[in-house]
Amino acid sequence: MFFADHYQHFFRPLTGKYREQVVECLRLLYERLYTAKADYGESLAREQILEIFSEALTRAPQLDSDDGPEDAIRPKSPGAKEHRFRNLREQAVWVLNSLVEFGWLEKQVDSATLVATYPFSRRGRLFTQPLVEVNSTRVRTxxxxxxxxxxxxxxxxxxxxxxxxxxxxxxxxxxxxxxxxxxxxxxxxxxxxxxxxxxxxxxxxxxxxxxxxxxxxxxxxxxxxxxxxxxxxxxxxxxxxxxxxxxxxxxxxxxxxxxxxxxxxxxxxxxxxxxxxxxxxxxxxxxxxxxxxxxxxxxxxxxxxxxxxxxxxxxxxxxxxSEGAFTDLCQQLGENPERDELLSHLGQQLGSFQLRLFDPRQTQLWQRQRRQPVNTRVEEEQPLGEDNRREILLQQMLDQAFNFNSRDLRDYLQKALGSGRRINSRELPLDNARDLLAMSHALEAAAVSQGGGPRVAVEFTGETASNDYFDQFDEYYLELKDSD
Known part of the structure; x- marks a missing residue:
């Protein structure tokens, strides 16, 4: 439970006409203990805390009291009659005792020196931190x-x-x-x-x-x-x-x-x-x-x-x-005893007057676009001449002659390897034009084999060779691995 033991009336100090001053006391004490102003090698004694509270009481205003049920439940603590403080020190003592009594501060006595210190309790520190951050001008990253x-x-x-x-x-x-x-x-x-x-x-x-x-x-x-x-x-x-x-x-x-x-x-x-x-x-x-x-x-x-x-x-x-001629004119018209007659006469004069203005936001300038002419005439189909048909046929044959795919390459390598698993580039067969084209694409066998099936490895010897069709080409071995 939160409201247990001496925390039953934890927020009691933040009620009444001195609530703003109590909050200011907590802020200054928190800054003195936990911010850049703190001296972590020294504990604040009673007199130092009273000085801090006196400064805070001078800064903060005293709010009006409601004089209602709040006064009926006011605890009988030292200085319970809040309006009878004779000086700031007496009020600071009352604030300190109230904060200790309701659990915001703790009283710790050194057994050796018998000096009392008043640090924040854990709950008091956690609830004071947002009070400090509310009015803080420091930018938090x-x-x-x-x-x-x-x-x-x-x-x-x-x-x-x-x-x-x-x-x-x-x-x-x-x-x-x-x-x-x-x-x-x-x-x-x-x-x-x-x-x-x-x-x-x-x-x-x-x-x-x-x-x-x-x-x-x-x-x-x-x-x-x-x-x-x-x-x-x-x-x-x-x-x-x-x-x-x-x-x-x-x-x-x-x-x-x-x-x-x-x-x-x-x-x-x-x-x-x-x-x-x-x-x-x-x-x-x-x-x-x-x-x-x-x-x-x-x-x-x-x-x-x-x-x-x-x-x-x-x-x-x-x-x-506020100081223009239009404002002065309106004020004079309002104070004029013949205001109604003047407004009626002005309304009759402006009754036939009409003013129409274009809204520039609603007005758009359109750019005329020239349409492309479309030929819709129906023309008779002209037969192709003999020369045109021959040219089209030759172009199709040329395209098919140099069209070489991965399947053709696999068939060529399968025929070249026969029952073996390794072949030199010098020994690749050249029986027709398709074989010549396949030999020029033989190095692509390693890439083609990645799509599935047996894997073909390429091993270069570092030497060059030649034949009837190539003046010079690299010598390498094609080896079939992981074959079924």
Whole structure:
């Protein structure tokens, strides 16, 4: 259970009119203990924590109290009457005691020096971290999770270290979570932009807010997420690595399965391979990120930029017209006691006036295309002359004479080898023109034999030879292997 022991009222310090000040105390203490400002060789004593809380109480505002059921359940702790603090130190002591009492901080006493220190409890640190990150201006490099997933999978495929697979599985989970956080942030910023404009109608402030977001969040994070670290860019590479892992030998995969079941016993289910489940989960997360989250992020970014553009244009127009002659004329017409008569008279004058303008977006210039002339005349068939028929016949005979396929080559080699298995290129028979053509293609026998049947090996002797038809050709042996 979460609300057990002294965690029963864990969130009690974050209620009441001092809730914002308590949150600021937690933020400053967290920065002092766990960020670049921390001195890891020193533990904060009570006086140092009270100084940090006093600074935080000075910064944060005091909110209005509801004076309702909240006061009825207020614990009877030191300084329970929150409105009677005489100074900042007394309020800081009350904040410290409240955080210790409800489980945010722990009191640890050194048995040798009897000095008390107040570190965060595990739950207090985990819940304080998002409070710090909400208002943090530091850019987090969350856009590397896709590349981290790919790198961890490649390391696992090459070295076989099971912790690399677990890291890739966790990184893939953060990919979807980061997309969800970014979409929620864009929607929140869009609502804040509208809210600020409705409240103040300041063009410069709305413009500054928009460009501040584009410089501080879009360029360092969103732009990289949509380009260098795009899930679409790395999805195929991750799929290839996963396929390579699946093709590993069975003994290696069985060892990985055994190690996973030892490290993650809470994920083991009867009849399910934990290795296969993790690989399938990574592929499914990449698919969802590409097909669902990335289009949703682009849609949210488009909606935010479009809303900002509309608001800035509208405010600019209102600002430019606020001091114009048209606005003054409308104001004078509204204050004129004869307003109705003037508008009626103006309506009668404009009643017969009609203005029609062409919409340039609906107007297209068509280019006339010249149609190719088609000859539809019916002509009588002219008989071929004797010379034309002879030319066509000779061309067909020439094409057939030099048409040589793999079947002809196999028949020639079969006749040349006879009952033997090895023949020299000098001994290839040349009885007719077809044999001469087959001898010129004899080296192709090795490639032809790859399609099935006996395999022909070619072995060059390094010497040359000649005959009545070739001035020079390479000498080689054709040997039949694996023959039935």
């Amino acid at each position: 969350r856009h590397r999770n896709t590349r981290n997933t790919l790198n961890a999978l490649e390391a696992f495929a090459s070295r076989g270290e099971i912790h690399d697979l677990i890291d890739a599985w966790e990184y893939s989970e953060r990919i979807v979570a980061d997309f969800t956080d970014m979409i929620a942030e864009l929607e929140e910023r869009k609502r804040e932009l509208v809210r600020e404009v409705e409240a103040q109608l300041l063009v410069q402030q709305a413009t500054d807010e928009f460009f501040s977001f584009m410089e501080s969040r879009f360029q360092p994070d969103l732009a990289i997420r949509l380009s260098a670290d795009s899930v679409e860019k790395h999805r195929d590479a991750i799929g290839r690595v996963i396929a390579r892992i699946r093709r590993k030998d069975k003994a290696q995969k069985a060892e990985w399965e055994r190690r996973l079941r030892q490290l993650l016993p809470e994920l083991v289910e009867e009849g399910r391979s934990l290795l296969w489940w993790m690989l399938d989960t990574i592929e499914d997360r990449m698919r969802r990120a590409c097909e669902v989250k990335l289009p949703a992020l682009r849609h949210a970014l488009h909606g935010f930029t479009k809303r900002a553009d509309i608001i800035i244009r509208q405010l600019s127009y209102l600002h430019s017209q």
